[in-house]
Amino acid sequence: MTVQCCSCxxxxxxxxxxxxxxxxLITxxxxxxxxxxxxxEARLFIEKWKKDNA
Ligand SMILES: [Zn+2]
Incomplete structure (x- = not known):
């Protein structure tokens, strides 16, 4: 099983x-x-989103 980053x-x-x-990735x-x-990075984005939507 290949583990791939969904972002980079x-x-x-x-x-x-x-x-x-x-x-x-094919095989x-x-x-x-x-x-x-x-x-x-994603965590920072979520924290910012939480703040903006509080
Ligand atoms: Zn990545």
Whole structure:
């Protein structure tokens, strides 16, 4: 199972997050999540959204 960031499209590997190879996205099952850097960005976005919509 390939784990891919839904924001920057990087994939998780034992060596860390890297750019995906096209073939592995076609041949393997892919699940989407946030990589650590996009996760912190998304969290900031949610916090801002909460403030704006409070
Ligand atoms: Zn990412």
């Amino acid at each position: 499209q990087k994939v998780r590997s034992p060596q860390g997050w890297r750019k995906p190879i096209k073939a592995e 393997k099952q892919v699940t989407h999540t946030y990589c650590p850097s996009c996760y912190s």
